[in-house]
Amino acid sequence: xxxxxxxxxxxxxxxxxxxIMLLLILMGKSxxxxxxxxxxxxxxxxxxxxxxxxxxxKTTRWNLFVIFGALIGGFIxxxxxxxxxxxxxxxDVIAELNTLGFESAGNNYxxxxxxxxxxxxxxxxxxxxxxxxxxxxxxxxxxxxxGHAISGLxxxxxxxxxxxxxxxxxxLLMIHLIFPFIF
Amino acid sequence: MRNLYCLLVGxxxxxxxxxxxxxxxxxxxxxxxxxxxxxxxxxxxxVCLGALYIQLIKRxxxxxxxxxxxxxxxxxxxxxxxxxxxxxxGLGWALxxxxxxxxxxxxxxxxxxxxxxxxxxxxxxxxxxxxxNKLPH
Numbered sequence: 001x002x003x004x005x006x007x008x009x010x011x012x013x014x015x016x017x018x019x020i021m022l023l024l025i026l027m028g029k030s031x032x033x034x035x036x037x038x039x040x041x042x043x044x045x046x047x048x049x050x051x052x053x054x055x056x057x058k059t060t061r062w063n064l065f066v067i068f069g070a071l072i073g074g075f076i077x078x079x080x081x082x083x084x085x086x087x088x089x090x091x092d093v094i095a096e097l098n099t100l101g102f103e104s105a106g107n108n109y110x111x112x113x114x115x116x117x118x119x120x121x122x123x124x125x126x127x128x129x130x131x132x133x134x135x136x137x138x139x140x141x142x143x144x145x146x147g148h149a150i151s152g153l154x155x156x157x158x159x160x161x162x163x164x165x166x167x168x169x170x171x172l173l174m175i176h177l178i179f180p181f182i183f
Numbered sequence: 184m185r186n187l188y189c190l191l192v193g194x195x196x197x198x199x200x201x202x203x204x205x206x207x208x209x210x211x212x213x214x215x216x217x218x219x220x221x222x223x224x225x226x227x228x229x230v231c232l233g234a235l236y237i238q239l240i241k242r243x244x245x246x247x248x249x250x251x252x253x254x255x256x257x258x259x260x261x262x263x264x265x266x267x268x269x270x271x272x273g274l275g276w277a278l279x280x281x282x283x284x285x286x287x288x289x290x291x292x293x294x295x296x297x298x299x300x301x302x303x304x305x306x307x308x309x310x311x312x313x314x315x316n317k318l319p320h
Contacts, residue, residue, distance in 0.1 A: 010203070012203075013202070014228020015228060016203075017196075017199060017228075018228070018229045018233045020199070022236050025255070028248065028253075030256065034282075037304050037307075038312075041308050044305075046312060049312070049313065050312045050315070062185065068193060069189065069190040069192060069196065070200065070284055071290055072193070074197045074198075074287070076291075077198045077292065081198065083198075083201040084201070087207045087210050089209050089210065090213055110208050110209070111208055111209070115294050118296060127279055127299040127300050128302065129303065131275065131300035132275070132303040132304070133278065134281075135305060135308040136275075136307035137271030137274070138268070138283060139311040140267060140268030140271060140272075141264060141268025142259070144283045144284075154236070155237050157258045158260075163266075167273040170273020170274040170275075170276070171276055175212060
């Protein structure tokens with residue numbers, strides 16, 4: 001039980017994530033989180049504005065149970081499994097983040113400058129714009145990390161490899177070229 | 184009953200996202216600086232094992248719990264949407280350090296500001312629906 005209070009090593013985590021995909025496949029479903037965003041849009045009535053959301057969202061309701069479960073899992077891990085201890089990231093990265101103004105690097109699970117700073121218009125804009133990019137990009141690419149990087153690559157799909165390359169091009173552009181202008 | 188199983192798989196998923204630190208903005212930032220193997224190890228292990236399971240499922244024509252053959256949907260062939268969509272997703276992933284799964288997990292973990300990210304992601308999804316026919320796919 002002690003081990004459950006420690007962070008999971010990468011190989012255990014990777015194995016457990018592969019099990020999630022396997023369980024969903026065996027249940028006749030598939031592992032893809034971002035399609036929930038489309039389902040929620042449809043459930044909120046976005047079908048009135050365009051065809052993309054005109055489908056019977058109740059057929060994908062099972063996936064909403066998965067994300068609701070993920071929310072409960074987050075609560076359990078945070079409150080009963082010491083889940084929010086600061087990750088043991090590379091000290092060079094901590095130093096780099098400190099110079100960018102992230103004092104919370106190395107001491108917290110998430111940067112407080114972004115996630116515990118609701119008086120800052122800048123932080124709110126970053127969270128909102130980041131969310132828009134994720135939602136737009138995931139639907140444009142037809143999947144996110146779970147659908148492409150895990151499910152698609154596991155099924156040796158070239159489109160998913162292209163999408164994952166795209167994820168990395170975007171991520172590298174953001175951190176190395178755009179971050180210096182934002183932070 | 185089936186929905187309950189989905190919920191339980193989700194709980195398991197949420198716990199792993201937090202405990203693997205894949206839901207940590209710092210781990211995502213670190214991944215894009217190439218200064219740690221952690222995230223690559225997680226994704227690499229999941230993909231290698233996942234590929235093994237899928238090969239076994241196909242080889243032995245395994246059935247799912249409804250006794251139906253397992254069919255894994257192939258992705259549509261094209262390039263633009265995967266590349267452009269992927270780049271846009273990557274920009275957002277690096278900026279807020281959370282992909283769609285961890286967003287929900289982090290709310291449960293008590294980071295309520297992530298709700299702003301989810302609202303953004305819903306807006307982005309809606310925007311895509313509106314612009315879909317005008318974009319190269």
